[in-house]
Amino acid sequence: MTTQHSxxxxxxxxxxxxxxxxxxxxxxxxxxxxxxxxxxxxxxxxAGKTTAIRILxxxxxxxxxxxxxxxxxxxAHPGAVRRMIGLAGQYAAVDPNLTARENLxxxxxxxxxxxxxxxxxxxxxxxxxxxxxxxxxxxxTFSGGMRRxxxxxxxxxxxxxVLFLDEPTTGLDPQSRTALWELIRELVADGTTVLLTTQxxxxxxxLAQRVAVLAEGRVVADDSPHALKARLGTTVLELGMGEDPRxxxxxxxxxxxxxxxxxxEGALLRLPSPDGSLLLMDVLHALEAEQLTPRTIAVRxxxxxxxxxxxTGRRTxxxxxx
Amino acid sequence: MTAxxxxxxxxxxxxxxxxxxxxxxxLAVCGRNLIALRRVPRLLIFSTVQPIVFVLLFRYVFGGxxxxxxxxxxxxxxxMPGVFVQVVTFGAVNTAIGLATDLQTGLMERFRSLPxxxxxxxxxxxxxxxxxxxxxVALISGVGFMVGFRVHSDVWGFLAGALLVLAFGFAMSWVFxxxxxxxxxxxxATAAAFPVLAPLVFASSAFVxxxxxxxxxxxxxxxxxxxxxxxxxxxxxxxxxxxxxxWQALAWDVGIVxxxxxxxxxxxxxxx
Numbered sequence: 003m004t005t006q007h008s009x010x011x012x013x014x015x016x017x018x019x020x021x022x023x024x025x026x027x028x029x030x031x032x033x034x035x036x037x038x039x040x041x042x043x044x045x046x047x048x049a050g051k052t053t054a055i056r057i058l059x060x061x062x063x064x065x066x067x068x069x070x071x072x073x074x075x076x077x078a079h080p081g082a083v084r085r086m087i088g089l090a091g092q093y094a095a096v097d098p099n100l101t102a103r104e105n106l107x108x109x110x111x112x113x114x115x116x117x118x119x120x121x122x123x124x125x126x127x128x129x130x131x132x133x134x135x136x137x138x139x140x141x142x143t144f145s146g147g148m149r150r151x152x153x154x155x156x157x158x159x160x161x162x163x164v165l166f167l168d169e170p171t172t173g174l175d176p177q178s179r180t181a182l183w184e185l186i187r188e189l190v191a192d193g194t195t196v197l198l199t200t201q202x203x204x205x206x207x208x209l210a211q212r213v214a215v216l217a218e219g220r221v222v223a224d225d226s227p228h229a230l231k232a233r234l235g236t237t238v239l240e241l242g243m244g245e246d247p248r249x250x251x252x253x254x255x256x257x258x259x260x261x262x263x264x265x266x267e268g269a270l271l272r273l274p275s276p277d278g279s280l281l282l283m284d285v286l287h288a289l290e291a292e293q294l295t296p297r298t299i300a301v302r303x304x305x306x307x308x309x310x311x312x313x314t315g316r317r318t319x320x321x322x323x324x
Numbered sequence: 325m326t327a328x329x330x331x332x333x334x335x336x337x338x339x340x341x342x343x344x345x346x347x348x349x350x351l352a353v354c355g356r357n358l359i360a361l362r363r364v365p366r367l368l369i370f371s372t373v374q375p376i377v378f379v380l381l382f383r384y385v386f387g388g389x390x391x392x393x394x395x396x397x398x399x400x401x402x403x404m405p406g407v408f409v410q411v412v413t414f415g416a417v418n419t420a421i422g423l424a425t426d427l428q429t430g431l432m433e434r435f436r437s438l439p440x441x442x443x444x445x446x447x448x449x450x451x452x453x454x455x456x457x458x459x460x461v462a463l464i465s466g467v468g469f470m471v472g473f474r475v476h477s478d479v480w481g482f483l484a485g486a487l488l489v490l491a492f493g494f495a496m497s498w499v500f501x502x503x504x505x506x507x508x509x510x511x512x513a514t515a516a517a518f519p520v521l522a523p524l525v526f527a528s529s530a531f532v533x534x535x536x537x538x539x540x541x542x543x544x545x546x547x548x549x550x551x552x553x554x555x556x557x558x559x560x561x562x563x564x565x566x567x568x569x570x571w572q573a574l575a576w577d578v579g580i581v582x583x584x585x586x587x588x589x590x591x592x593x594x595x596x
Contacts, residue, residue: 061433084437091434095429098429100360108356112435114439
């Protein structure tokens with residue numbers, strides 16, 4: 003067996019653009035995914051994540067640019083690309099009238115899994131996704147989480163070397179989510195390449211070796227989760243000022259004294275910094291002089307959520323203070 | 325790491341595979357649709373109860389009046405071929421509903437990412453609906469025979485008539501495959517179908533002869549496919565002269581499929 007593809011990227015996207023009438027869904031997007039890694043596409047609804055997945059899985063053509071899966075162009079050779087990929091969509095795309103087992107066997111048939119392998123493969127996946135007990139019930143009797151698991155299982159039937167997961171854990175309970183993360187790690191350990199989209203920064207942080215942050219169809223950052231966090235400083239200082247007017251005054255004051263403006267969200271001030279505790283001393287001195295004592299103080303590790311906020315000016319659905 | 329070459333994973337499909345794939349994948353999708361039919365019996369019940377009610381109502385309510393203008397043919401013998409055509413025409417809406425549902429649930433999206441023939445989702449659906457029509461036509465025949473329907477030609481005439489009915493139902497399925505993909509949700513598909521289907525079925529010779537309709541309506545009624553098909557089926561089953569009606573009916577079927585099948589596949593490639 004040759005290893006010619008071991009160094010080439012498993013997924014390569016260059017200058018990718020997609021327009022729907024006058025809406026620009028993707029604008030000059032570039033990224034590469036090394037084989038055997040997890041790549042996270044991060045962004046809120048409407049950022050273009052699903053559009054990117056649809057193009058890469060040959061469902062829709064791009065308006066401009068190129069996209070390749072294992073060196074094969076998705077527009078020129080969609081049939082070949084379809085033989086190398088698995089897709090689990092945003093909503094559970096399984097047939098509600100078939101049983102779980104029938105669904106998996108149907109996908110096996112449609113992906114040209116040899117007849118003798120279809121039933122064993124279905125049984126294997128049902129077991130792996132903890133669906134064996136429900137295997138012969140029509141899927142319409144399944145809970146949302148069970149459907150979602152079956153949907154991911156269906157994507158794995160032909161053992162695709164490249165897997166696309168579009169918000170795979172949306173709507174899953176924490177237990178199922180953790181189980182799915184574990185499974186993704188196992189797949190990657192076996193050499194599968196995974197591109198996943200998510201609105202959850204924690205998910206990207208836990209799973210992905212590399213993350214591209216999408217905002218309004220553009221890549222605003224493409225780096226490791228670690229580097230993204232480091233870019234803003236490793237700690238974040240959060241001051242709860244009680245009331246908005248006090249927070250506004252404190253923000254103005256700190257901007258003068260520390261020549262950096264804190265982010266304000268209501269009565270909450272947030273200051274990223276490479277060294278939170280030193281900054282804390284300066285901040286408290288400055289505030290004390292004006293009798294602006296914070297009601298709450300927190301120094302914490304910066305999260306991808308902070309990165310996201312800094313890059314896009316928007317919060318993601320998961321993050322933020324209550 | 326265990327890298328694999330693209331050629332290992334994706335053998336280029338040979339010619340035989342290209343020819344075989346639409347059949348193989350179409351049958352797989354068809355099987356899936358038939359399972360749904362078996363498992364959700366109300367789908368079948370709704371499409372059979374309504375024509376049974378039609379047979380009984382028309383037979384006993386209008387039979388007397390219409391029978392008076394039929395010159396010797398009993399109304400039930402006139403009616404049954406019309407009901408057959410009506411059943412498969414209205415039944416074609418199921419094709420639209422099925423495809424629109426697959427679009428809505430996201431199943432279509434998954435199919436489009438699989439290495440399967442592009443025509444399979446549509447052919448699998450229309451062939452499953454054809455199988456459903458075989459069942460429905462057989463059932464309605466039974467009800468017809470119970471209330472006095474008699475075939476005046478022979479068993480071959482009856483079977484030829486039934487085949488013509490099924491061919492028309494198959495053609496109409498392709499029309500509604502296009503409708504289903506175009507509108508994209510089952511409710512709209514159903515709502516869109518009625519204003520088209522009602523005139524097609526009722527402004528025809530399916531239930532009453534067209535001779536008492538106003539002249540302008542006769543122009544439409546006498547030349548539209550439901551009348552032509554019902555007339556051909558009637559001639560085959562009653563043993564009256566067939567003339568060119570069978571060929572005209574088949575020409576409609578071929579024409580409809582030739583126009584709507586490529587349109588349907590084109591919409592499927594585009595629809596998301």
